[in-house]
Amino acid sequence: MHMPIVxxxxxxxxxxxxxxxxxxxxxxxxxxxxxxxxxxxxEKLMTLARLEQQLGFLREIDQLKSVVRQSPxxxxxxxxxxxxxxxxLAMYALLLNEYxxxxxxxxxxxxxxxLHDIVEIDVGDFPIHGGSSALVxxxxxxxxxxxxxxxxxxxxxxxxLRLWQEFEEGETEDARFAKALxxxxxxxxNVFTGGGTWTENGVSLEQVFSRYGPVIKxxxxxxxxxxxxxxxxxxxx
Amino acid sequence: MHMPIVxxxxxxxxxxxxxxxxxxxxxxxxxxxxxxxxxxxxEKLMTLARLEQQLGFLREIDQLKSVVRQSPxxxxxxxxxxxxxxxxLAMYALLLNEYxxxxxxxxxxxxxxxLHDIVEIDVGDFPIHGGSSALVxxxxxxxxxxxxxxxxxxxxxxxxLRLWQEFEEGETEDARFAKALxxxxxxxxNVFTGGGTWTENGVSLEQVFSRYGPVIKxxxxxxxxxxxxxxxxxxxx
Numbered sequence: 001m002h003m004p005i006v007x008x009x010x011x012x013x014x015x016x017x018x019x020x021x022x023x024x025x026x027x028x029x030x031x032x033x034x035x036x037x038x039x040x041x042x043e044k045l046m047t048l049a050r051l052e053q054q055l056g057f058l059r060e061i062d063q064l065k066s067v068v069r070q071s072p073x074x075x076x077x078x079x080x081x082x083x084x085x086x087x088x089l090a091m092y093a094l095l096l097n098e099y100x101x102x103x104x105x106x107x108x109x110x111x112x113x114x115l116h117d118i119v120e121i122d123v124g125d126f127p128i129h130g131g132s133s134a135l136v137x138x139x140x141x142x143x144x145x146x147x148x149x150x151x152x153x154x155x156x157x158x159x160x161l162r163l164w165q166e167f168e169e170g171e172t173e174d175a176r177f178a179k180a181l182x183x184x185x186x187x188x189x190n191v192f193t194g195g196g197t198w199t200e201n202g203v204s205l206e207q208v209f210s211r212y213g214p215v216i217k218x219x220x221x222x223x224x225x226x227x228x229x230x231x232x233x234x235x236x237x
Numbered sequence: 238m239h240m241p242i243v244x245x246x247x248x249x250x251x252x253x254x255x256x257x258x259x260x261x262x263x264x265x266x267x268x269x270x271x272x273x274x275x276x277x278x279x280e281k282l283m284t285l286a287r288l289e290q291q292l293g294f295l296r297e298i299d300q301l302k303s304v305v306r307q308s309p310x311x312x313x314x315x316x317x318x319x320x321x322x323x324x325x326l327a328m329y330a331l332l333l334n335e336y337x338x339x340x341x342x343x344x345x346x347x348x349x350x351x352l353h354d355i356v357e358i359d360v361g362d363f364p365i366h367g368g369s370s371a372l373v374x375x376x377x378x379x380x381x382x383x384x385x386x387x388x389x390x391x392x393x394x395x396x397x398l399r400l401w402q403e404f405e406e407g408e409t410e411d412a413r414f415a416k417a418l419x420x421x422x423x424x425x426x427n428v429f430t431g432g433g434t435w436t437e438n439g440v441s442l443e444q445v446f447s448r449y450g451p452v453i454k455x456x457x458x459x460x461x462x463x464x465x466x467x468x469x470x471x472x473x474x
Contacts, residue, residue: 051463054332059429061328062311065321074299084302087324090351091298095291095393107344110351114327156332192296226288 010049017042050153057151060121067120070127070197071186082117082125085185089113092181099222101180102173112167112178115160119144128186128211129201141168170215180219183212184227191230205235254279287390294388297358304357307364307434308423319354319362322422326350329418336459338417339410349404349415352397356381365423365448366438375405407452417456420449421464428467442472 017039067082090110097106117125122144126137149161166172170179187208190196198208208231217224254276304319327347334343354362359381363374386398403409407416424445427433435445445468454461 047459048463051336051459055425058325058329058332059311059425062325065310065317065325066312066314073302074296075303077303080302081321083321083324084318087320087327087351088295088299088302090324090327090347092295094348094351095295095389096288099288107347110327110344110347111331114324114331114347152332188292188296222284222288226285 010046013042013045013049017046053151053153054156057148060148060151061118063121064118067117067125069125070129070200071189072193072196074189074192076193080189082120086114086117089116089178089181089185092185093178096181096220096223097177099220100173100177101219101221102176104174104177108163108174109178109181112163112174113181115164116167116178116182118148119164122147127197128183129197129203129207138168176219178219180216180223183215184220184223187212187216187227187231191234195234205231208235251283254283290388290390291393294385297385297388298355300358301355304354304362306362307366307437308426309430309433311426311429313430317426319357323351323354326353326415326418326422329422330415333418333457333460334414336457337410337414338456338458339413341411341414345400345411346415346418349400349411350418352401353404353415353419355385356401359384364434365420366434366440366444378405413456415456417453417460420452421457421460424449424453424464424468428471432471442468445472 064086065081065083069080069082069085071080071085072078073080090113093106093109093113097104097109100109119141123137123140126132145161145164149157149164151157152160167175167178170176186197190198197203203211209228212227213224216227301320301323302318305316306319306322308317308322309315310317327350330343330346330350334341334346337346356378360374360377363369382398382401386394386401388394389397404412404415407413423434427435434440440448446465449464450461453464
């Protein structure tokens with residue numbers, strides 16, 4: 001079932017249900033029973049249409065497993081994809097919440113991190129050392145978010161869209177911590193793979209400090225202290 | 238830093254800290270200031286050792302990205318790995334919680350699903366159609382869980398181990414729903430890839446009903462209704 005059909009079906013079932021409700025109110029017992037049956041069938045239909053939208057979205061985001069990032073796996077066997085990256089970040093949030101700069105709701109942070117990269121299904125991964133325009137990236141990602149979260153039942157889609165926007169804006173404590181982890185994990189990977197994307201892109205110590213530092217420091221200052229030592233040691237070797 | 242050294246360090250710092258505390262209680266202001274400095278240094282040392290354990294675990298579980306499952310991606314380009322599978326399942330939980338058989342804590346279900354496969358780093362994936370011994374599997378996985386969660390600071394490790402055990406036992410509402418999704422996702426994949434692991438393993442309609450049905454039905458009966466239709470249609474083609 002494709003999305004326009006599902007939307008049509010829901011609109012149709014809603015009207016049908018409204019008509020049945022008004023009939024139930026007006027009619028005698030025989031008609032009322034008949035109409036209650038219609039109501040019941042409508043509810044089943046609406047539940048199915050709703051589920052179909054949710055499953056459509058869950059099938060669509062399978063594609064995140066094919067979005068390849070710049071960062072390697074720690075064993076350097078291949079590049080990481082954005083789905084497994086999102087899994088790893090949720091585990092980082094679950095384990096490292098005590099290092100957040102302020103009070104955070106760990107579960108919200110996990111949810112943000114699970115869905116923060118879904119837009120890459122449409123626009124790909126913008127690498128931190130790629131020099132792309134932040135404005136162009138933001139516009140493309142906003143369109144992708146509208147399309148993807150728009151596949152869901154409306155209230156649910158709006159809720160996820162807001163959570164994604166909160167992450168992008170990075171102004172709440174939850175979003176700051178989530179963004180700090182999203183920078184911390186690839187930094188750790190680079191350090192523990194002997195340079196990773198820094199070596200590939202000829203990135204200097206100063207660039208590492210300026211591209212990772214402010215975001216990690218703002219959301220997780222203790223983690224940044226450790227990073228400073230790692231990075232300084234790495235570039236002195 | 239390796240785990241035994243970290244454990245040693247924590248034990249040492251704890252003793253040192255206890256000694257400093259008792260000195261602070263007994264001594265004059267000069268000694269007290271000196272001892273408070275020691276105390277402060279101890280705390281920093283302990284925080285660092287704790288963080289080192291957590292980061293060691295987060296590096297270790299990077300290997301889950303290299304555990305290959307039987308199920309394909311929906312575009313059939315390759316087999317799915319257990320890390321991206323765990324991400325997808327957490328998204329299933331976030332989106333489909335309204336179909337749980339009973340009241341569930343969605344965030345706990347997500348946490349369970351994020352860590353339910355981590356044991357596969359040591360023992361690999363036991364395929365549902367592989368005919369392996371459930372007892373042997375359970376023993377091997379319990380040993381893996383003890384080793385892996387044992388890498389974490391004790392309270393945190395114990396908490397995750399209990400959550401993993403709760404999933405394995407499958408007796409709480411949260412665990413039942415998590416287990417239902419862990420069966421539902423590969424069933425959906427098989428249906429939408431024209432057979433997937435069923436075709437590869439010569440699995441019959443009856444075997445699909447008996448291997449997936451009870452678990453999905455118990456945790457998410459409405460999802461099982463949809464599965465019954467899919468599976469019946471699939472095997473009638």
